[in-house]
Amino acid sequence: MAIFNLNVNGKTQQIDVDPTTPMLWVLRDHLNLVGTKYGCGIASCGACTIHLDDTAMRSCILPISAVGNKSITTIEGLSENGDHPVQKAWLEHDVPQCGYCQAGQIMSAAALLKDNADPDDGAIESVMNGNICRCGTYVRIKAAVKTAAKTMK
Ligand code: FES
Numbered sequence: 001m002a003i004f005n006l007n008v009n010g011k012t013q014q015i016d017v018d019p020t021t022p023m024l025w026v027l028r029d030h031l032n033l034v035g036t037k038y039g040c041g042i043a044s045c046g047a048c049t050i051h052l053d054d055t056a057m058r059s060c061i062l063p064i065s066a067v068g069n070k071s072i073t074t075i076e077g078l079s080e081n082g083d084h085p086v087q088k089a090w091l092e093h094d095v096p097q098c099g100y101c102q103a104g105q106i107m108s109a110a111a112l113l114k115d116n117a118d119p120d121d122g123a124i125e126s127v128m129n130g131n132i133c134r135c136g137t138y139v140r141i142k143a144a145v146k147t148a149a150k151t152m153k
């Protein structure tokens with residue numbers, strides 16, 4: 001076990017865990033931030049996507065010991081009141097079906113738009129293709145990303 005001081009959603013959190021513990025389980029089991037979901041555990045579905053500083057990361061394969069002094073943002077910390085432009089666009093387009101994958105989808109989309117303010121279809125597909133949706137909400141996801149991009153301009 002080892003003690004780690006993390007910045008999660010703007011707050012300092014002290015965690016005493018095995019250094020190999022993936023951030024997904026630190027968030028869910030130690031900090032009760034259960035918006036970040038477990039899908040595959042092998043970086044193949046995107047359900048566990050968080051931001052490490054401004055970069056989208058798969059928290060299921062990110063050991064706590066690799067975080068260092070970078071900030072972590074989860075779906076709970078993306079905005080104060082669920083009013084990030086991506087979240088608003090998701091509501092406008094009624095994107096979720098079962099909802100399971102959607103926190104990861106939103107975190108990937110928010111990171112994409114930080115990096116590329118005006119992504120074309122190819123740019124959206126190449127980033128968002130890594131986030132699997134078993135309900136097949138891909139068409140609405142793409143439309144919502146475009147709406148969020150317009151709002152953020
Ligand atoms: S649970 Fe992390 S990518 Fe699937």
Ligand code: FES
Nearest residue numbers: 098099133134135
């Ligand atoms: S909304 Fe059901 S898995 Fe994506």
